[in-house]
């Protein structure tokens with residue numbers, strides 16, 4: 206604090222202290238005047254609230270020293286000789302009341318401001334997408350999760366009518382009807398989403414509405430999952446059989462084949478939509494089994510190349526000696542054993558379609574050069590052939606390797622890397638987007654049961670929790686295998702935790718133990734932190750009270766508090782008093 210102790214007994218100000226420090230002292234000690242001392246600690250004047258207020262009202266900078274103010278404006282600090290002993294007049298008291306009122310208002314304003322900030326933080330920390338509209342349906346607030354999901358910026362959404370920003374919204378209708386709509390299904394980006402719409406009532410009128418998009422939060426997802434299971438139970442087996450007989454099995458394709466509701470998946474779908482619009486090369490990265498090929502197919506199926514073939518080549522699986530012929534094809538008699546009439550290569554088969562080069566990181570360097578040439582010249586020549594064929598192929602490459610690192614080590618051609626890396630889509634591992642797990646389990650369970658002609662099975666809550674806790678090192682491919690194994694192994698309709706493969710169970714047990722350890726530790730830490738806050742609060746209040754009672758005399762306050770003066774100084778510093 207700016208104040209110092211004159212003879213260790215009084216609250217005083219040095220002439221070189223600033224107006225700001227003076228204000229702090231006045232507020233802290235709730236007094237109306239403070240003696241001003243020189244460097245020899247002689248009292249040279251007194252500063253009252255009124256003078257200080259006048260100086261600040263006259264637009265003096267609060268960093269101005271008392272001395273500077275004094276020099277410039279003789280009246281700011283009244284000299285002892287000119288100053289009657291009782292400096293406080295009636296008007297000083299009312300000024301002081303006014304200042305207290307201003308301070309109070311300032312505090313209230315600060316509180317309101319921090320409340321607004323806190324509300325914003327709360328909104329942005331929510332897992333759900335939240336949008337707030339006014340009575341006219343204009344978006345007044347929208348949180349980060351919603352913006353991420355919609356792929357928009359908050360500032361672009363605010364001020365717009367909700368129908369311009371959120372597809373199939375009924376928030377404006379909810380304002381008119383005043384009836385809340387909970388757990389409704391709303392299609393956004395072709396995905397059925399669960400939403401709540403809650404009207405805001407004030408003084409008997411609807412003044413706005415809150416829209417909540419539920420796409421995160423494990424418990425919520427689990428409830429939704431249970432509801433989906435409940436609904437599918439309700440649809441009778443017979444009904445499904447009739448439907449199946451009437452229409453051949455619907456092939457799920459395009460964006461629908463990408464199952465998941467995590468923000469990461471929403472963003473990926475957005476990228477797929479954009480990538481499908483242009484013929485540029487796409488590079489998909491992600492661990493093995495994360496769904497790179499599923500994504501590549503989705504791009505193909507949503508793009509203008511959909512009428513051509515989707516040709517997939519696993520560069521790691523084809524022996525090096527055959528790779529060239531596989532990719533570019535060969536002419537009859539090109540080499541011993543070459544088929545009669547020759548054979549078209551994958552590039553040629555993918556003409557007017559999409560060529561998916563999986564595991565591109567495993568492509569030998571000499572083949573990389575050849576592929577680059579095809580990509581640049583858009584022409585292909587068969588092995589042993591002379592004529593070149595024009596190509597119109599969309600290339601999608603995928604890898605689970607770090608291509609940047611391979612380029613640095615000289616294991617991957619830099620020019621090819623840049624040629625492929627035009628649109629980059631990264632798929633996070635399943636353990637990084639756990640909220641997708643229930644959806645993937647439900648999707649593959651339904652698919653596999655249907656494929657095997659079996660009744661649908663469902664997971665108990667405990668089984669689902671264990672599957673959620675598991676880290677899925679093999680990603681979705683491993684999940685699909687586990688579902689298939691369970692469909693075959695479990696006789697009844699319910700999949701209990703005990704039915705799960707042993708490696709998943711042991712990992713769940715380990716996680717449960719470490720969760721419990723962590724929770725115990727957190728609760729102890731939280732209790733400690735809580736108590737420390739309470740102790741600090743009361744100590745600060747006691748010190749403040751003692752200083753007020755002793756009129757700012759720290760030595761007397763320390764005596765009153767039963768603590769050494771140096772301890773009091775430390776505490777004043779700690780509590781910023």
Ligand SMILES: Nc1ncnc2c1ncn2[C@@H]1O[C@H](COP(=O)(O)OP(=O)(O)OP(=O)(O)O)[C@@H](O)[C@H]1O
Nearest residue numbers: 462463464492493494495496497498499681682685
């Ligand atoms: N988003 C998804 N929704 C539904 N199923 C998925 C999804 N992603 C992947 N799968 C399933 O997971 C399995 C593996 O997917 P895919 O072959 O596309 O992975 P990958 O990343 O290409 O694997 P690898 O790197 O080993 O080639 C497939 O059975 C696929 O159907």
